[in-house]
Amino acid sequence: MSEKILVTGGAGYIGSHCVLELAEAGYTPVVLDNFHNAIRGGSTVPESIQRVEEIVGKKIPFQELDVLDEAGLHNLFKKHNFSAVMHFAGLKAVGESVQMPLEYYKVNLTGTIRLLEAMKEHGVKNIVFSSSATVYGDPAYLPLDENHPVGGCTNPYGKSKYFIEEMIRDLCKAEPDWNAVLLRYFNPIGAHESGRIGEDPQGTPNNLMPYVAQVAVGRREYLSVFGDDYDTVDGTGVRDYIHVVDLAKGHIAALKKLKENCGCKIYNLGTGTGCSVLQMVKAMEKASGREINYKIVARREGDIASCYANPALAERELGWKAVFGLDKMCEDLWRWQSQNPTGYSKN
Numbered sequence: 001m002s003e004k005i006l007v008t009g010g011a012g013y014i015g016s017h018c019v020l021e022l023a024e025a026g027y028t029p030v031v032l033d034n035f036h037n038a039i040r041g042g043s044t045v046p047e048s049i050q051r052v053e054e055i056v057g058k059k060i061p062f063q064e065l066d067v068l069d070e071a072g073l074h075n076l077f078k079k080h081n082f083s084a085v086m087h088f089a090g091l092k093a094v095g096e097s098v099q100m101p102l103e104y105y106k107v108n109l110t111g112t113i114r115l116l117e118a119m120k121e122h123g124v125k126n127i128v129f130s131s132s133a134t135v136y137g138d139p140a141y142l143p144l145d146e147n148h149p150v151g152g153c154t155n156p157y158g159k160s161k162y163f164i165e166e167m168i169r170d171l172c173k174a175e176p177d178w179n180a181v182l183l184r185y186f187n188p189i190g191a192h193e194s195g196r197i198g199e200d201p202q203g204t205p206n207n208l209m210p211y212v213a214q215v216a217v218g219r220r221e222y223l224s225v226f227g228d229d230y231d232t233v234d235g236t237g238v239r240d241y242i243h244v245v246d247l248a249k250g251h252i253a254a255l256k257k258l259k260e261n262c263g264c265k266i267y268n269l270g271t272g273t274g275c276s277v278l279q280m281v282k283a284m285e286k287a288s289g290r291e292i293n294y295k296i297v298a299r300r301e302g303d304i305a306s307c308y309a310n311p312a313l314a315e316r317e318l319g320w321k322a323v324f325g326l327d328k329m330c331e332d333l334w335r336w337q338s339q340n341p342t343g344y345s346k347n
Contacts, residue, residue, distance in 0.1 A: 004028045004080050005255070006124075008067055008115065009088030011035070011046035013199040014130065014188055017248040018086060019049065020197070023056040025252050030080055032089065034066040047344040051196040067111035070118070077122035084126035084258055085119060086251060087112065090160070093206045094134070094302070097157035108160035109167075116171060125178045126258040128251055131165055133186045133240075133268070133307060134158030142274075143310035146184075146266050154302040165266070172264035179262050181254040186240035186270030186309050188247050190329040191336035198336030199244075200343035209241070212281060213337040216288040223292060225277050227299035232306055236277035240270040240308035243324035243332070253318040270309025271322040280326075287330035288338070 005022055009015045010031030022029040031049055045062045053060050061080075065072045067089045090108040091097065097104040119125065136144050137152025153159045165182050172178045189209040191198030205211040214220045228235035250269045257265060275283075281292050315321045324332075 002026050002028045003083040004030055006030050006032060006076070006080070006082045006085045007088065008032045008085065009090065009130075010086075011048050011062075012088060014185075014244060014247060015086075015088040016048040016052055016197050017192060017244045018088070018251045019060060020052045020055060020192065021245070021248040021252055023052065023058060023060065027255075028061070030061045030063070030076075030082070032063050032065045032067070032076065034089075035064065036091070048197050048200075055192070055194055055196055067115050068107065070114050073114055073118040074121065077118050077124065082122075082124045084128065084255060085115065085124060086128045086130070086255075087115060088130045089115075090130075092157065094155050094157045095206060097155050097160070098302075101156040104156045104160050108157075109163055112164050112167065116167070125175070127168065127178075127180045128254045128258070129164065129168060129180060129182045131182045131184045131266075132158065132161045133184050133270070133309065135162040135165060135184060136307070138304050139307055142306060143272060143308050144268065145310040146268060146313055154304075169264050176263070178264075179258045180264045181257050181262065182264070182266045183250060183254060184266065184268050185247060186242050186268070186307070188244045189241050190243040190245065190324070190332040192245060193332050193335070195332075195335040195339040198333070198340065200340070208239075208277060208280060209284070209333060212284045212292060213288075213333055215292050215294075216284055216290045216334065217337050217341045219341065221293065223281065223294040224297045225294050226297055226303060228296045229299075230305040232276055234276050234278050237303060238274040238276045238306040238308065240272065240274055241280065241326065241329060242269060242271050242322050243329045245332075246271075246322040246324050250314065250318065250320050253314075253320040257318055265317070267314040267318060268309040268311050269314060269320075269322075270311050272309055272311050274306055274308035275326060283326050283330045284334070287327065287334040
């Protein structure tokens, strides 16, 4: 009998790729999602999960549920015997979090508390949490390692990730039979190489590469590049982009770490290499064979010049390392975007 893993937010971009990797690694993922960032496709199961089922050739149990629904969570835990939880569910747009801080704190913090309470009540004490490099704030030094100070976040989204990390750390201290792996993601891009699942932002993309891909496919006229006067290779912002499949494999490695009764562990998931906005535009032009129009506009408030990871700890302790380079990330992203020009079916 394969281990059951609850995946909250499992129909989203990163969640769906992790569900696929879990199924291929022999686990039984059970997906919880409230369709906030997922397309229904006229069905009770999100289209992303239907496509994962096609790729792996098996059914993926799915429950439409909000993490704020206390009774619903308890019923789900009663129904299934989970060995661990992967927690992705939450609101995730930096700009929106500045406009709607209370909504972000309610969903991200209260939702996580409800989840942890349900886990505790049902004796499930293993969790992998989807955190973010935003917890580091403006870097004091680069590359960023896990010892870098945290909490200097510039927006409510980043703060919500930081607060959740702190909650889980405190819980592991208070109850030593809990095990948690907190994964600080850098910038996930790309898509599964089948071209069947990928990132499908609703409305205007908040992240660079989906926007670049939409310009390449003709959905948008041009890319706005926020600032070209940073102290970087070409004046544009530098980030650490990681292939979403590499990221998903990092979660499988984290699950194995939980088996060691590891207590609370924190790892960066990044490549260790920074790329500028204009380097990313060039890489996408190469992958798509199309010119990508862009305009330089004013800097965005809260943006930092450079941010990239030191991923050595994850390699040492999880045996995990990002293997896909920039060309592969852009090729896979372009395959997804060109095969699904408007994303998942829009009803």
